[in-house]
Amino acid sequence: MSRVQFPCLWFDGNAEEAAELYVSLLPDSRITKVWRAPAETPSGPEGMVLTVDFTVGGQPFQGLNGGSDFTFNEAVSFVIECDDQAEVDRLWGTLTADGGEPGPCGWLKDRFGLSWQIVPRRLNELLDDPDEGRARRAMDAMLQMHKIEVADLERAADAA
Numbered sequence: 001m002s003r004v005q006f007p008c009l010w011f012d013g014n015a016e017e018a019a020e021l022y023v024s025l026l027p028d029s030r031i032t033k034v035w036r037a038p039a040e041t042p043s044g045p046e047g048m049v050l051t052v053d054f055t056v057g058g059q060p061f062q063g064l065n066g067g068s069d070f071t072f073n074e075a076v077s078f079v080i081e082c083d084d085q086a087e088v089d090r091l092w093g094t095l096t097a098d099g100g101e102p103g104p105c106g107w108l109k110d111r112f113g114l115s116w117q118i119v120p121r122r123l124n125e126l127l128d129d130p131d132e133g134r135a136r137r138a139m140d141a142m143l144q145m146h147k148i149e150v151a152d153l154e155r156a157a158d159a160a
Helices: 015-023 085-099 121-127 132-142 150-158
Strands: 008-011 030-036 049-056 059-065 077-082 107-109 115-120
Touching: 008 015, 015 030, 015 049, 015 059, 077 085, 077 121, 085 107, 085 115, 085 150, 115 121, 121 132, 121 150, 132 150
Parallel strands: 008 059, 077 115
Antiparallel strands: 030 049, 049 059, 107 115
16 A cells, blocks of 8 residues: 655755754654765766655655755745744744744744744644634734744733
8 A cells, every 4th residue: 555655855965964954953853864876867976965864753754955946935834833932942043043034923944945833832722712812812913923932922812
């Protein structure tokens, strides 16, 4: 029986560097295999890193050094739900470093152009609040943020 095994991410020669960054983010993460091209390919010479199999937070991926034909865009992003503000701050800082770009509402692009959503669990709890006014105020506050700040969300939700 066939099944989906993992998403494949297209990189321009830096799949191993990206995998090294991504496996540093979360527990249960590791590089499992680096495949080198046994012959010259359209994207590079014999011996170059062709693909990198890696796991981030228990989710397997493959990075392909496919060349410059394709780039990432916001149509695909990875979501990390964080336990607390310290985890949000750590991941946000790591992923926006060295050329990454902050975006609105908890979104960012890392230095490889891959989009991420760094979401504190508390945001989802506030948006699911049975008091619609609290949920609305939390949503309005989140829409004004780049990196999500839990204390600011809670202050907004509790404002009369």
